[in-house]
Amino acid sequence: MEVDYGVSASKVINWFVAGITCLVTVLGLMPYALIVTSTVERGVKAIATVGILKFLTALPPSPGTKGLGGVGPSLLGTLALTALSTLMGVPLAFALAMLVTEFPHNIVSRSLRALVKGLLELPTILAGMVVYSLVVIPMGTPSIFAGALALTVVMLPYVTTYFETYLGSVPKIYREAGYAIGLSKAGVALRVVVPIAKKGLIVGVLVGVSRALGETAPLLFTLGAARYYYPTSITGPGDSVSLLIYNFAMMPYPNLRAVAWGAALVLLASYLIVSLAVQLCVRGVEA
Amino acid sequence: MTLLAPSALVIAFYVLLVRLLAGYSIPVFRRYGASFVLSSVWNPGSASYGILPALMGTAVTSVLAAAIALPVSLSMVVFLNEYCPSIVARVVASVTTVMGGLPSIVYGLWGALVLPELLRSYVMVPLHKYLGFLPPFSCAPVSGWTFFTAGVLLAIMITPYMFSLVHEAYASVPRKYREALLAISARPYVIAREFIKMLWPAVIGALLLGLGRAAGETIAVSLVVGNVNAVPYCLFLPGQTISSLIANNFPEASSYPLMLNALYAAASVLLVVGMVLNIAGLALMSRWRSITG
Numbered sequence: 325m326e327v328d329y330g331v332s333a334s335k336v337i338n339w340f341v342a343g344i345t346c347l348v349t350v351l352g353l354m355p356y357a358l359i360v361t362s363t364v365e366r367g368v369k370a371i372a373t374v375g376i377l378k379f380l381t382a383l384p385p386s387p388g389t390k391g392l393g394g395v396g397p398s399l400l401g402t403l404a405l406t407a408l409s410t411l412m413g414v415p416l417a418f419a420l421a422m423l424v425t426e427f428p429h430n431i432v433s434r435s436l437r438a439l440v441k442g443l444l445e446l447p448t449i450l451a452g453m454v455v456y457s458l459v460v461i462p463m464g465t466p467s468i469f470a471g472a473l474a475l476t477v478v479m480l481p482y483v484t485t486y487f488e489t490y491l492g493s494v495p496k497i498y499r500e501a502g503y504a505i506g507l508s509k510a511g512v513a514l515r516v517v518v519p520i521a522k523k524g525l526i527v528g529v530l531v532g533v534s535r536a537l538g539e540t541a542p543l544l545f546t547l548g549a550a551r552y553y554y555p556t557s558i559t560g561p562g563d564s565v566s567l568l569i570y571n572f573a574m575m576p577y578p579n580l581r582a583v584a585w586g587a588a589l590v591l592l593a594s595y596l597i598v599s600l601a602v603q604l605c606v607r608g609v610e611a
Numbered sequence: 612m613t614l615l616a617p618s619a620l621v622i623a624f625y626v627l628l629v630r631l632l633a634g635y636s637i638p639v640f641r642r643y644g645a646s647f648v649l650s651s652v653w654n655p656g657s658a659s660y661g662i663l664p665a666l667m668g669t670a671v672t673s674v675l676a677a678a679i680a681l682p683v684s685l686s687m688v689v690f691l692n693e694y695c696p697s698i699v700a701r702v703v704a705s706v707t708t709v710m711g712g713l714p715s716i717v718y719g720l721w722g723a724l725v726l727p728e729l730l731r732s733y734v735m736v737p738l739h740k741y742l743g744f745l746p747p748f749s750c751a752p753v754s755g756w757t758f759f760t761a762g763v764l765l766a767i768m769i770t771p772y773m774f775s776l777v778h779e780a781y782a783s784v785p786r787k788y789r790e791a792l793l794a795i796s797a798r799p800y801v802i803a804r805e806f807i808k809m810l811w812p813a814v815i816g817a818l819l820l821g822l823g824r825a826a827g828e829t830i831a832v833s834l835v836v837g838n839v840n841a842v843p844y845c846l847f848l849p850g851q852t853i854s855s856l857i858a859n860n861f862p863e864a865s866s867y868p869l870m871l872n873a874l875y876a877a878a879s880v881l882l883v884v885g886m887v888l889n890i891a892g893l894a895l896m897s898r899w900r901s902i903t904g
Binding site for chain 2: 436448450544
């Protein structure tokens, strides 16, 4: 261990390390700045050409045609998918988190925790394959429902982990206070623990929403990419903004690519809004 | 009791997953044996399936990604903790967290339409020109959509994840060690060096978890890797990975004999690789936690 007495090699090394790590940090952050600026720049250009309202509601251009159009059906699809998967995923995650926090010391809870954590490592494309084989094939058609199911599988472990963390972090004293006034175990859980952890639970829901908004791989084989008409039922094919970007990015038509940039800006903006809400809630939880 | 119903759903999902994977994959492994992972012929017309190029593509792109992301995340952790004002550190850390959750399709679109030309003109062409005698850089970068591009994009995508893992571990080093080092007037770089030596298990754990994440990534990779069935003997070639192979071939898989089986078998291989990396990574992380805790 060097001990420093005035000017020495260690001073030089220290400055050298400071300089290098600073340089690498700045270089390492550059790609993110580039990604955000290119998306905003190109997205704004595309959206401004057609007007925001039309971009959010009109149909996209077909390959080979001129003009820009919008992402209406895909946006509706993303909203429906997010709502449906949140409706399915959040109650399930809540029940799982309740089980493992209220009854932590038994084999069921311990293995469930491991199984749910394991879902985090499931490649998201595999969630799509499974839903394809189990739902799309029997139904005979890809559908918004199948897509939402695949998204539920993907978001479940994230939401459960957040719920578990916040439910588990409620101090023991509050539970004891609940028991002291004669509440049952369920009463304590629902009327003491849940209200205290409320903000944390909102964070969990928002994290799930932000996952569902942007995922693409689980939808590749389950959703159907029907983007030239508005979907009328959740049992029929639909589209999502993310899937539209994926397909249009690979096409050699400049107008489709422009629509993809506009759609990416819509996605980026919604993701940033949800993340901002998460940050605000987290600050509320930790304060 | 009502709480047990959801757990039954989770268990049912796993049972179905295993049944699907086994049911589809076993015929493939029976019929092709080791040649499934050792052959590089992928021809649905004659029902020959080998995933060697895709498997090597996954290995090369994710190792390249982790090799770039690890030094970057370590530098960021050291710089933010030892050298920069804490307000800047906090802002950078939360920006990084937000970028880590950014939908992969946004990375993918940028990776498909902006990154290839940037990398080709400013990195690949010079590397090929001056270091072309080295095998990884030996082929001329004809297009920008290559293994190299996929590796770099994956590095950008996993850096926030690896950074937050190492950052968290760094912050969890007990205060007494910093005080002891300060007491002998150790300079910041000495503190950083000693800390990183201490949290070596966490660093390796983060590396493995980053590798696992890179190996499973699908969307962004399929948009940049070029989607050609080629063995990555050189980084500047277009190619594919297991996940991009699945993404590109799954839609028409039911029209060829055994193709759906082959893709499920490929997914099983990917799942096993990912599981090994993740379990090892998590084990190292929890070993680190038990040291500090």
